[in-house]
Amino acid sequence: MSKNPTIRKFVWGVSFLVALFVNFPIIIINLPFLKQSYTTVLDIGFQIVTCFIYSIFAIHFTYKNIQNKVSKTKQIAFGFMLFVAFVTVLSLINIFVVRLPPKMIPTIMMRGFLIAIIAYFFSRFLIETDKKNEALLENEQLKHENLLNQLNSLKNQLNPHFLFNSLNTLSWLINEDKERSQLYLQKLSQVLRYSLSMQEQPLVFLKEELTLMDNYIFLLQMRFGENLKIVKHIEGSDKFKIPPHSLQLLIENAIKHNIVSSLKPLTIKIEVEPEEKIIKISNSINLKLNSSGTGIGLANLSERFKILVGEEIDISQNEEFTVILPLIS
Structure with a gap:
């Protein structure tokens, strides 16, 4: 019995x-x-x-x-x-x-x-x-394993995209300014170290993700200077979690699809709303020619949130392109 x-x-x-x-x-x-x-x-x-x-x-x-x-x-x-x-x-x-x-x-x-x-x-x-x-x-075990496989598959699609863009930027900097390229390489190594350490974690504290975002923005502003403007309102972010590299992908997506120049600077706003348990990332719209893209990055990000959080991300476009990510207490 x-x-x-x-x-x-x-x-x-x-x-x-x-x-x-x-x-x-x-x-x-x-x-x-x-x-x-x-x-x-x-x-x-x-x-x-x-x-x-x-x-x-x-x-x-x-x-x-x-x-x-x-x-x-x-x-x-x-x-x-x-x-x-x-x-x-x-x-x-x-x-x-x-x-x-x-x-x-x-x-x-x-x-x-x-x-x-x-x-x-x-x-x-x-x-x-x-x-x-x-x-x-x-x-239930098969469902769990299937979700983990899906999540790992999505991670593997995101990381090569980031690495490809970073190496392109580093290559450009090496030719333009060797001293800045050394500093860029140091920051890039910090970002990659974070990426490796968080590889097996489905969720990370938003505070850690924001630290990664600061390093990543530093890398971008070394290239774009004052043409890239970042506005942050992140008070009350300590108690929340989020899938790793979520913010990085959205910033990368904004850079990829929009013009970043002195005539048309790109503004990215990052706002944490603790009461609503969301973080809002919006950017001004100055689309490049033939910048429609495949939509894989946002689709993958939405699928990750669906698997880990049980909610999809909210995407809207009016005067600004806005993505709202749900946060986990």
Whole structure:
């Protein structure tokens, strides 16, 4: 039988109800004599206790035999031995303890047979329940593994995109200014170190993500200077979590699709709204020619939030392009 104490108590409860059920006629017949005869009380007590014990053993061994796929012949033989033991014990109690006549033996056999049938079908019910529970548990494990695989796949799509753009920027800086390229390389190494350390974490504190964002913005402003303006309102961000690299991807996305020049500077605003549990990232719109893109980056980010947070990101475009990310307390 299952080691689960709840299942054991359930079996004991069912066994007690079975014992009452098979002895119900005897209880009803002897009910008027309970106060008058001590022997009657003793008789009913022995009947119920013996049937209760027999029911527990019958369920236990029937369950084990079916679960272990014991042959039908062995199951019947073992059930018959248990049945004989029950009939013998209760008959001896009735004859020598309660002093009932041997003619009661057929009723004992009938009760034993009835308990055996109930035990068999109840054991089948337990086994089917176990199978369903195992199937549900296996499905949950498969779902969990599938979500992890999806998440890792999405991470693997995001990281090469970031690395490709960063190396392009570094290549440009090496040709333009070697001293600045050294500083850029130091900051880039910090960003990559963060990326590696957070690779296996589905969620990070928003404060850590904002630190990464500051390093990343530093890298961008080394290239674009005053042409890239960042406005931040991030008070109340300490208690929230977010999927790693979320902010970085949105900033990168704004740079990718918009002109960043002295004539058309790009402004990116980052606002934390603690009461609403959201962070809003918006940017001015000065689209490059042929900047429609594939939409893979935002689609992947939305899918990550759907998997980890249970919510999708909110994207809107009016005078500004705005993405709202849900935060986790």
